[in-house]
Amino acid sequence: MTSTFQVDLHGVVDLLARHLYSSPRVYLRELLQNGVDAITARRGLAGEDAPATIRLRPLPDGGLEVADSGVGLTLAEAGELLATIGRSSKRDVELGTGREEFLGQFGIGLLSAFMVADEIELTSRSARSRPDGEAPAPVRWRGFADGSYELTEVAADDPTVPAEPGSIVRLRPRRDMDHWLAPATVTALAQDFGSLLPVDLQVEVRLDLDDGTPGPRGSSAVDGDARTVWRRLSGRELPWQERHATPAERDAALTRYAEQTLGFTPLARIDLDIPVAGLSGVAYVLPAAVSPTTPSSHRVYLKRMLLGTKVDDLLPPWAFFVRCVLDASALRPTASREGLYEDEVLLATREALGAQVRAWALATLAEDSPAGRAFLRVHHLAVRALALQDDDMLDLAARVLPFETTEGTGTLTDLQAALPEGARLLWTPSVEEFRRVAPVAAAQGLGLVNGGYVYDADLLERISNRFPRWRLSPVTSSDVSQALLEVDPLRELEIAGTVQAIDAALAPQDCEVIVRAYEPSVLPAMLLHDRDGDHEREARATVEAADDLWGQVLAELSGPARSRQLVLNDTNDTVRSLLATTDPQVREAGAQSLYVTALLLSGRPLRSSEATLMNGSLAVLLDRALRPGTTPLEENR
Ligand SMILES: Nc1ncnc2c1ncn2[C@@H]1O[C@H](COP(=O)(O)OP(=O)(O)OP(=O)(O)O)[C@@H](O)[C@H]1O
Numbered sequence: 094m095t096s097t098f099q100v101d102l103h104g105v106v107d108l109l110a111r112h113l114y115s116s117p118r119v120y121l122r123e124l125l126q127n128g129v130d131a132i133t134a135r136r137g138l139a140g141e142d143a144p145a146t147i148r149l150r151p152l153p154d155g156g157l158e159v160a161d162s163g164v165g166l167t168l169a170e171a172g173e174l175l176a177t178i179g180r181s182s183k184r185d186v187e188l189g190t191g192r193e194e195f196l197g198q199f200g201i202g203l204l205s206a207f208m209v210a211d212e213i214e215l216t217s218r219s220a221r222s223r224p225d226g227e228a229p230a231p232v233r234w235r236g237f238a239d240g241s242y243e244l245t246e247v248a249a250d251d252p253t254v255p256a257e258p259g260s261i262v263r264l265r266p267r268r269d270m271d272h273w274l275a276p277a278t279v280t281a282l283a284q285d286f287g288s289l290l291p292v293d294l295q296v297e298v299r300l301d302l303d304d305g306t307p308g309p310r311g312s313s314a315v316d317g318d319a320r321t322v323w324r325r326l327s328g329r330e331l332p333w334q335e336r337h338a339t340p341a342e343r344d345a346a347l348t349r350y351a352e353q354t355l356g357f358t359p360l361a362r363i364d365l366d367i368p369v370a371g372l373s374g375v376a377y378v379l380p381a382a383v384s385p386t387t388p389s390s391h392r393v394y395l396k397r398m399l400l401g402t403k404v405d406d407l408l409p410p411w412a413f414f415v416r417c418v419l420d421a422s423a424l425r426p427t428a429s430r431e432g433l434y435e436d437e438v439l440l441a442t443r444e445a446l447g448a449q450v451r452a453w454a455l456a457t458l459a460e461d462s463p464a465g466r467a468f469l470r471v472h473h474l475a476v477r478a479l480a481l482q483d484d485d486m487l488d489l490a491a492r493v494l495p496f497e498t499t500e501g502t503g504t505l506t507d508l509q510a511a512l513p514e515g516a517r518l519l520w521t522p523s524v525e526e527f528r529r530v531a532p533v534a535a536a537q538g539l540g541l542v543n544g545g546y547v548y549d550a551d552l553l554e555r556i557s558n559r560f561p562r563w564r565l566s567p568v569t570s571s572d573v574s575q576a577l578l579e580v581d582p583l584r585e586l587e588i589a590g591t592v593q594a595i596d597a598a599l600a601p602q603d604c605e606v607i608v609r610a611y612e613p614s615v616l617p618a619m620l621l622h623d624r625d626g627d628h629e630r631e632a633r634a635t636v637e638a639a640d641d642l643w644g645q646v647l648a649e650l651s652g653p654a655r656s657r658q659l660v661l662n663d664t665n666d667t668v669r670s671l672l673a674t675t676d677p678q679v680r681e682a683g684a685q686s687l688y689v690t691a692l693l694l695s696g697r698p699l700r701s702s703e704a705t706l707m708n709g710s711l712a713v714l715l716d717r718a719l720r721p722g723t724t725p726l727e728e729n730r
Contacts, residue, residue, distance in 0.1 A: 100178060102240035106207040113429045117273050120209050121282040122430070123202035124159045124262055125290065126398060130183060130195045131163020131260060132292055135220050137194070138164060143220075144257070145292040148323070149283055151276040151299075155266045156210075162259040165219035167229045172244055175215065175234045178204065196396055199428050203236075209273040210264035211238050216247065220258035231255075238267070284326050289397040289420065294327035331397070331420055333364065333375045351377045354392060355416055360467060363453040365419055370442045374419025376450055382414075382471050385478055385547075389413045393433070394420040401431050407439075409447040411478040414471075417446070455485060458493050469493060477548040484559060491556050491563060497527070497543040499535040505542070505556070505563055512540045519568035520544040520553040529620055529695040530573055536612035537576035541568060573621060577609035580663050588672045595661075595671075595684040602688060602706075605655040608672070614664035620691040621658045659688055682713035 110117065128147040135143045144162040151157055166174065174180050181200030185192045192198070206213050218231040230246040231254040247254050255261055266274045280296050287294045300320045329335075332350045337343040344362070351359050359377035366373050383389075389412070390403035397420055407417065424442060425434040433439050454476065457465045469476060473494060480490035495502050500511040508518060519534070521527040524545030534541040542565075544550040557565045579585075588608060596606040604620070661668045671683040689707040692699065699707065 100240065102178075102204075102207070102238060105178065106204060106238065109201065109205060110208045114205060114208070115429070115431055117205075117208040117270065118282055119430070120205045120273065121279065122286040122398065123197075123205045125283065125287050125294070126196040126430075127202060127262075128159060128161030128163060128260075129290060129292055129396075129398065130197050131161050131165070133194050134164035134182075135162070135258065138220055147287075147290075147292055147294045149279055149294075149296040151274065151279055151297065152263070155271050155274060157264045157266075157274045157279060158261055159263075160255060160259065160261040162257065164221070165255075165258045165260055166215070166217040166232060166234075167219045167221060168232045168244070168246055170219070171215070171217065171232045171234050174200075175203070175236065176242060176244065193422070196398055201428070206262075206264055207236075207238050207267075209267055209270040211267045212236070212265040214263040214265075215260055216254055216263075217260040218249075218255045218258050280324070280326070286399045287327055289329060289331060289394055289399075290327045291397055292327060293325065295323040295325050297321050298324045331373065332418075333373060347375060350418075351375075354418060360471060361453075361457070361464060363415065363450055365417065365446060365449055367421075367442060367445045367449075370424060370438060370445070371422030372419055372424070372442060372446075374417055374421075376408075376412075376415040376417045376446075376453075378468065378472070379414055379416060380471070382474060385410070385413050385474060387413060389416065391417040391419065393417075393424075395424060395426055395430075396420075396422050400426055400433070404432060406435075407433065407443060407446065408450065409443060411475060411482065412447060412450045413478075414475040415450055451479065451483065451486065454479065455489060458489055465493075469495075474547060477552055481548060481551055481555065487552075487555055487559060490552070491560060494552075496549065496553075497546070499531050499539065499541040505565070508540045508542065509563075512538070515564070516540055518542060518563060518565040519572055520550075520557075520565065521568050522550045525695045525697045526568070526622060529622075529691070530568060532613060532616050532694075533573060533576065533611055533619055534568075539572070539576060573619075577611045577660060580608055580610050584663070591672050591674075591680065592661075594677065594680055598681040598684045599659060599688055600655070602657075603655050604657045604659050604688060606659050606661065606684070608661045608663050608668075610663040611660075612664070614662065614666075616662055616694075617665040617667050618662060618687045618691045619660045620688070620695060621660060622656070659684075659691060661687065676717070678713055679717055682710035682717075685710035686714065 125147060132143070132145045132147075136145070146160075146162045148160045149157065150160070170182070174182055177200075179200045181198055183192055183195035184198045184200070203213065213236045214233065215236075216231065216233045219229045221229060223229055228249070231249060231251065232244065233247045233253075234242060234244045236242040253261075264274060272278060276296075276299065280298065283294060283296055298321060300322060333347060335343075335346065337346060347362055348358060351357065351362075355377060357377075357380055360380045361378040363376040363378070365376055388405045389408065390405050391407050392402045393400045393404040393407065408415065421442070423438050425436060425438070426432070427434050454468070457468055458476070459465075476486065476490055476494060480487040480494070491505050493504060495504060496508075498508045500508050503511075505518060509516070512518075516538075518540045520542040521530060522544050524543060527541065527543035527545055531541055531543075542549075542553060544553045544567075553565060554567070556563055557567070580588075585608075592606060592608055599606055661672070663669065663672075668687070671680065671687070674680050674683070685706050689699065689703055689710070692703060
């Protein structure tokens with residue numbers, strides 16, 4: 094024996110309301126959509142001239158009436174389609190997809206009305222004719238929130254039946270949800286979802302409740318005490334397909350449209366057109382920079398019905414500087430109809446949209462125009478993000494993107510122009526390293542670029558690898574130390590003992606001390622990070638783990654054990670004073686404070702152990718300086 098599931102409609106509606114739809118507001122979209130689909134079906138039957146109207150009428154009892162001039166339903170169709178959840182006339186059973194021409198496909202849309210109504214009544218006159226040529230009798234289906242329904246034939250002259258083919262859906266409000274059916278809400282929702290629909294959508298407005306929103310008026314009527322008018326909500330061309338006398342007028346109209354619908358005045362506009370996805374629209378460039386992690390959300394219409402105002406994942410991640418408004422016919426909605434189904438068409442569309450935005454960015458940046466400069470000023474981060482994955486943009490970016498360099502903020506071209514012909518360009522992977530090295534590099538005439546900001550290290554590395562003509566490479570400690578002059582051998586001999594003592598004082602900081610003579614002489618010391626230090630530390634760990642014989646060999650190969658070098662500047666007066674002192678306490682405290690100063694110069698905040706070191710050394714130096722009658726540094730000269 095086979096049985097069928099018993100379905101508790103309350104549970105299903107609750108599931109839809111809580112987990113599928115983001116808000117009960119979608120009930121109106123589902124009703125509009127059924128009306129549009131029924132009109133499409135009637136056009137298929139009777140030709141393109143078939144009437145295409147949807148009329149929304151708030152009822153005096155707080156309910157709502159939605160009347161369409163669609164294909165209508167026969168008794169058999171209503172019995173099959175409305176009595177079974179998940180049954181849809183618009184699905185392609187063989188392909189398992191929604192048929193192209195319709196908006197609906199899942200067979201659950203009408204249920205969403207139970208989020209706001211206790212009772213749904215659909216009265217319909219079918220546009221089909223019976224085999225005997227007679228018109229089928231009109232039908233009335235009444236569905237209740239407890240899952241029960243009634244289906245009856247109705248007399249053709251019944252006054253509640255549409256006079257012409259079509260359907261009228263009436264909702265009786267659910268307690269506590271009646272505000273969703275209030276006239277102002279219905280008008281606002283219909284405007285939002287349906288203003289671009291290719292049908293004549295009108296709402297009946299009571300003049301005493303009219304909020305004065307401008308819009309074409311239809312005929313007026315007297316309904317009881319209140320005068321009413323029909324206000325037309327649709328009938329607009331897609332804004333980007335409207336005709337204008339001149340391009341300037343089109344620009345102005347589309348800018349106004351962005352201001353009204355998106356709430357900003359765009360920096361620029363990119364027309365979008367992807368025929369295979371039946372897609373057209375506009376990408377607006379944001380007037381201010383946004384973080385790359387801000388989810389970019391777009392206003393999307395599917396077959397001219399609003400899908401959502403915050404649809405994401407429509408463009409590649411690097412295109413976070415645009416907001417699109419578009420309409421597509423070949424993209425598929427998810428069942429909630431609030432997002433896009435991730436299928437091959439969406440993947441191809443995303444790529445094609447990315448290509449159109451990219452082509453605009455390339456063309457705009459390539460010409461040195463005010464628009465290009467404004468775009469770069471506001472959205473240089475997005476250009477950097479795009480250049481990371483696109484060689485054409487990378488090549489352009491290398492020429493137009495500003496970086497922080499030892500010659501000020503400028504492009505790589507600017508930096509090259511400021512250096513002797515054929516000079517190499519160097520870059521640091523962190524801001525800290527740039528701060529450490531830049532004063533010396535600048536004084537030595539080295540061209541240094543700060544790669545420490547978002548995307549820049551990766552970008553500079555890609556430029557180094559892909560475009561050798563820039564002669565760009567990451568800076569190494571040897572690049573810098575080569576520019577530092579060895580002190581003369583006699584001087585080296587003179588200070589050897591002191592240097593050894595200072596070196597020992599900084600050993601706990603994992604820092605080796607050397608002395609060189611370099612410009613600028615106001616800089617007492619510089620801290621170089623040996624990026625090979627990591628390998629050395631690894632080598633040390635291996636030495637410790639190895640047996641005696643191998644340990645000795647490896648120890649010889651592993652080189653200097655400390656990962657940083659404090660390079661004291663022998664042309665600096667303070668350093669010379671320190672090197673001259675024989676007071677061990679002053680020497681140690683002086684070395685520690687030079688070390689901390691060099692750390693601070695790199696811009697990195699001090700760790701607590703380093704702050705303690707600074708305070709301790711300062712206390713010693715102050716104590717010696719304040720002892721009456723002596724100045725410690727002079728005392729030992
Ligand atoms: N106004 C209407 N005129 C004619 N037929 C209708 C109307 N409203 C609903 N129907 C019929 O009832 C069926 C079920 O409607 P329902 O809104 O539940 O699902 P759907 O529109 O097919 O799919 P979806 O769940 O994607 O909206 C429709 O496929 C359609 O055949």
